[in-house]
Amino acid sequence: MTTAAPARPRAGGPHRAPARWASRWPAWRAFLLLTLPMVAGLLLFKYVAIGWGLLLSFNDARGTISLGSWNGLDNYRRLLGDPAFTRSLVTILVFTLFIVPVTFALALGLAVLVNRLRGGRAIFRTTFFIPTAVSYVVGALVWKMSLFSGTPSGVANSLAYLLGYEDTIGWVATVDPPLYWIVLVTVRLWLQTGLYMILFLAGIQQIPAQLYEAARVDGAHTEWQLFRHITWPMLRNTSVAVTLLLIINAFQAFDEFYNILASNLSGLGSADGRTPLIYLFQTALGEQNYGAGSAGAFIVTALIVVFTLLQGRFAGFGRTGEEEGR
Amino acid sequence: MDRPLSRRGLLKGSVLFVAGAAVSACGGDPLAKTKTSPAAGNAKITLNHWYHEYGEEGTQQAALRYAADFTKANPDIAVKVSWIPGDYGTKWTAAVLTSDGPDVYEVNDVSPDMVKAEQVTPLDDVLGAEKSDFDAKVLAPYTWGGKVYAVPMVVDPMLVFYRTSLFQKAGVAVPTTFAEFAAAARTLTAGKQKGLFVGNDGIGDLGMLVPWSNGNLLVEDREIVYDDPKVVEALTALKGLHDSKVTLQGYSTDWWDPGALITGAAAMQWVGMWAVPGMTAELGDDFGAFPLPAFGPGGRQVVNMGGWVQVVNGKSAHLEAAKKYVRWLWVENTAAQTDWNLGYGFHIPPRTSAANAADKLRTGQAQKVMEAANTHGVKQPALWTPEVRQPYDDAVTAIVKKDADPAKTLAEAAKRSQDILDKVPTL
Known part of the structure; x- marks a missing residue:
């Protein structure tokens, strides 16, 4: 923009600022004007709130969000001492360890397949991507009330009937064996795979065609070899970003769990499939224990950070090619 | 007239737009x-x-x-x-x-x-x-x-509503004990019809109500009392009901809506009196109501007063x-x-x-519901708060759905509930 413009001489005036600053002022003004609302909003509604939450987590804040009743680490001790909360952490860990690789593999597989299509690529790409535009709430309700409804007319039960299983199955309500996970996992896969497929597809299309040609010349004959030695390494940055997003999303799982499993007017469903966020939702907004709620939010945040750092360490996010070479 | 929009004009316009949007957004919850x-x-x-x-x-x-x-x-x-x-x-x-x-x-x-x-x-x-x-x-x-x-x-008041015609067809009388209640649910389960609907998870409030009907309100003043053979007995019976696969689960509406009873997906349903007009409109007089039967001798009938x-x-x-x-x-x-x-x-x-x-x-x-409410109404104890009941609810799921040992599970949960209850301020 105006950064390259020569300094406009200002005759006299109250401006005592150095000439360089003065010359850049129009650019600065535009920069401030454009970013200030965003930064102010971010500070006010995110960072101040986060800071307040951190302070609150060291307070006995029941039915209030004002500070003043310091109770040290009590809230953290209460949470970590509650088997319901620790079980919810285990639940979300297992869920993450399952859903992340599965979504990753599915999204990458779909992207490779769609990319290889000669015709109709746009149709398939759109078809797989459309579920991303569906809200989690809507998806969850379709899954709960139509596909996996416990009535004989539910889609899953109709299928089971065709396969010779005559009893109606309460999919969501059955915890032993844990059939409810089928409902939860399939809805999430359906909702999120499309988005990551698009990311992978964009990554694949960035890979120069010459690389494949060169590889063929060098003797890579099978598709697998091409994938293994060209596509996969070239997609590394995309893969790392996708994994990162997947992990964060998995840890923050709430919407479909809440909408599929919550079944009582009071309380939020049973211990099975209770994620940390659902537990905390109940603690903070159901029981009005805002101190413990904030403490739990920081425990979950810490877990997400740890996982992200770990995966960054193993996958090498942000490492340059040079560092890689050493 | 055809002046192109100047940069300054665009900027001013967008700032005004954003400011306007912000002001109007501050005007309160647009949903309310x-x-x-x-x-x-x-x-x-x-x-x-x-x-x-x-x-x-x-x-x-x-x-x-x-x-x-x-x-x-x-x-x-x-x-x-x-x-x-x-x-x-x-x-x-x-x-x-x-x-x-x-x-x-x-x-x-x-x-x-x-x-x-x-x-x-x-x-x-x-x-x-x-x-x-x-x-x-x-x-x-x-x-x-x-x-x-x-x-x-x-x-x-919340109690059990049922379809009189289905009771007559199956030759079932209004049950007077929990065993009869469970037997009725079994008899009434046939084809696409389930005997009983208490909630989409298959347990609903019965986890609390069946012990009530066996004479244990789970909490008494500031003391958790559900670590008790009476509760074990009630939950074991509830597990029997659950295992016999006679309860409707995962229906499109939940227990507070009389939909399952009206469509005939279930022959009995735990629901509140608020559903009476809807049922009258759809079913005429083909429905009746009874309190949750006394669990057995020494128990009591239960109408939950919400x-x-x-x-x-x-x-x-x-x-x-x-x-x-x-x-x-x-x-x-x-x-x-x-x-x-x-x-x-x-x-x-x-x-x-x-x-x-x-x-x-x-x-x-x-009138019948009124009478039942007056005689058998039970109001949930005040200190049975969501926080206090959570360990109990988890224990109920574990016992009824996952074969957990009732006495041991309840004892552990009771300790936890009591801890939480002790932290509730005394007034």
């Missing part, structure tokens, strides 16, 4: 349907009155009408009625933390924490001389340290006006109370005299 009573022209005080979204047609208009009538009688107090859709519980809890919270709102429970945080205020003077006209059993859970913190607006109560925000700037309004609407104004409870849906007016005078409650199934 808020209306001030029309006669509010020269009022000095405006009270904020929050309702959750009642499903029945006409209730919102009724609420607005009461508010307008009050302002007519008290020209210096206007009432702004907010009709809160969706998750009402989380919305009022957030709102009462600020100074802009409602002055008058409705809740299901009043906990000691709410009292301590001044989210409610004693309403003994509001109840006044009419206090004895309210069911003591209903007032008890809202009483702390000898003070009553709520005025009941709506009493909702409902909504009106509370006044202790931090309200217009405490006296709010109290005056609540007394006018929910204590003195029996006509409004009867209209609110029976004009749209079907609930029991909390004032005994109003309930007894209501013609609609003296005919057909309604």
Whole structure:
């Protein structure tokens, strides 16, 4: 923009600022004007709130969000001492360890397949991507009330009937064996795979065609070899970003769990499939224990950070090619 | 005329647009349907009155009408009625933390924490001389340290409703013990029809109600008492019912909606009296109701007494006006109370005299439900809060659905519940 413009001489005036600053002022003004609302909003509604939450987590804040009743680490001790909360952490860990690789593999597989299509690529790409535009709430309700409804007319039960299983199955309500996970996992896969497929597809299309040609010349004959030695390494940055997003999303799982499993007017469903966020939702907004709620939010945040750092360490996010070479 | 938009013009325009959007967004929750009573022209005080979204047609208009009538009688107090859709519980809890919270709102429970945080205020003077006209059993859970913190607006008895025609066809009589109840559910399960619907998880409130029917209310004052052979016995029987696969699970509506009973997906359903008009419209007189049977000898029949109560925000700037309004609407104004409870849906007016005078409650199934509620009504103990009951609910799921050892699981959970209960402030 105006950064390259020569300094406009200002005759006299109250401006005592150095000439360089003065010359850049129009650019600065535009920069401030454009970013200030965003930064102010971010500070006010995110960072101040986060800071307040951190302070609150060291307070006995029941039915209030004002500070003043310091109770040290009590809230953290209460949470970590509650088997319901620790079980919810285990639940979300297992869920993450399952859903992340599965979504990753599915999204990458779909992207490779769609990319290889000669015709109709746009149709398939759109078809797989459309579920991303569906809200989690809507998806969850379709899954709960139509596909996996416990009535004989539910889609899953109709299928089971065709396969010779005559009893109606309460999919969501059955915890032993844990059939409810089928409902939860399939809805999430359906909702999120499309988005990551698009990311992978964009990554694949960035890979120069010459690389494949060169590889063929060098003797890579099978598709697998091409994938293994060209596509996969070239997609590394995309893969790392996708994994990162997947992990964060998995840890923050709430919407479909809440909408599929919550079944009582009071309380939020049973211990099975209770994620940390659902537990905390109940603690903070159901029981009005805002101190413990904030403490739990920081425990979950810490877990997400740890996982992200770990995966960054193993996958090498942000490492340059040079560092890689050493 | 064809001047292209200048950069400055564009910038100004967008800043104005953003500012405008921000200002209009600050104008309050766009979802909440808020209306001030029309006669509010020269009022000095405006009270904020929050309702959750009642499903029945006409209730919102009724609420607005009461508010307008009050302002007519008290020209210096206007009432702004907010009709809160969706998750009402989380919305009022957030709102009462600020100074802009409602002055008058409705809740299901009043906990000691709410009292301590001044989210409610004693309403003994509001109840006044009419206090004895309210069911003591209903007032008890809202009483702390000898003070009553709520005025009941709506009493909702919940019990077992059933299809009389299906009972006759299967030759089933109204059960008098839990064993008979479970047997009836088995007999009534055939083809696409299940015997019983208590909630989409297959347990619903039975985890609490069956022990009640065996004479254990799970918590007594400040003591957890559910680590008890009676509860073990009740939950073992409940597990038997669950394992026999006679309960409807994962239906498209949940237990509070009579849909499953009306379509015949279930022959019996645990639901509240509010469902009576809907069932009458669809089924005529092909339905009946009975309390949850006594578990066995020494047990008791159970009708769960739910409902909504009106509370006044202790931090309200217009405490006296709010109290005056609540007394006018929910204590003195029996006509409004009867209209609110029976004009749209079907609930029991909390004032005994109003309930007894209501013609609609003296005919057909309604009368039977009324009688059952009067004789067998049980009100959930006040300290059975969501936090206290969570370990118990988890234990029930583990026992009923996952073959956990009942006595051991309950003992562990009881310890936890007691710990939580001990932290609840004493008033």
